[in-house]
Amino acid sequence: MAEPNSYEEQRRRQVEENKRKLEELRLHRLSAAVREAAVKPMPIQELKLRYLRPPPPPTRRSGRVASLPKQPDYRDKKAPRRGLPPDRVYATDEARDYAFTKAKELNNQLSSAHPSFIKPMTHSYATGSLLTIPRQFKKSYLPRFDEMIFLVDEEDGEFPMPYIAQHGAIGTGWKMFAIGHNLADGDCLVFQQVQRTKFKVYIIRASSYYEKDHC
Numbered sequence: 001m002a003e004p005n006s007y008e009e010q011r012r013r014q015v016e017e018n019k020r021k022l023e024e025l026r027l028h029r030l031s032a033a034v035r036e037a038a039v040k041p042m043p044i045q046e047l048k049l050r051y052l053r054p055p056p057p058p059t060r061r062s063g064r065v066a067s068l069p070k071q072p073d074y075r076d077k078k079a080p081r082r083g084l085p086p087d088r089v090y091a092t093d094e095a096r097d098y099a100f101t102k103a104k105e106l107n108n109q110l111s112s113a114h115p116s117f118i119k120p121m122t123h124s125y126a127t128g129s130l131l132t133i134p135r136q137f138k139k140s141y142l143p144r145f146d147e148m149i150f151l152v153d154e155e156d157g158e159f160p161m162p163y164i165a166q167h168g169a170i171g172t173g174w175k176m177f178a179i180g181h182n183l184a185d186g187d188c189l190v191f192q193q194v195q196r197t198k199f200k201v202y203i204i205r206a207s208s209y210y211e212k213d214h215c
Contacts, residue, residue, distance in 0.1 A: 103118045115140070120189075130174060142165070152200050186206030
């Protein structure tokens with residue numbers, strides 16, 4: 001009976017030894033994993049995500065501060081473009097009617113051999129990039145396709161600019177003509193077609209209404 005007991009005892013001891021070695025191996029691997037995690041660098045993707053996080057929301061102003069009047073802004077403001085009036089100036093109805101009446105009188109004095117039309121100036125025409133032509137005049141006398149035309153002022157200066165047939169308007173170049181001749185709201189222009197693509201332009205200024213009593 002002693003031999004079987006000796007075998008069982010030896011087998012028990014071997015099993016316990018194996019368990020002890022297994023536990024030691026697990027603890028060794030665990031400690032190694034802890035050391036590796038301690039020195040392992042953060043993944044690049046996670047670093048990117050940290051940098052891509054949205055900024056924190058702006059700090060809200062307290063009700064007491066928000067109720068204060070807005071402080072003046074002392075930063076340099078962008079200078080207005082040269083050549084354009086800083087403020088809009090509108091003609092009075094009397095000055096506008098006076099300029100239109102004088103334009104009609106001049107138009108009636110022009111030769112009937114050359115068609116003409118009157119164009120009252122608004123603020124947008126006096127400072128804008130386009131000048132539209134009256135529809136009936138466009139249909140009767142102007143080309144059906146885009147073409148260069150010439151405006152001739154009262155000093156015989158010629159100003160070439162494109163005619164945009166689709167819109168029935170004078171395009172690039174009109175703004176410089178308007179600024180160069182100091183056109184303003186209320187002025188009236190008489191366009192006389194002296195040639196197929198050339199117009200003599202007469203300017204009747206609304207401001208002359210205020211000068212007529214001093215002549």
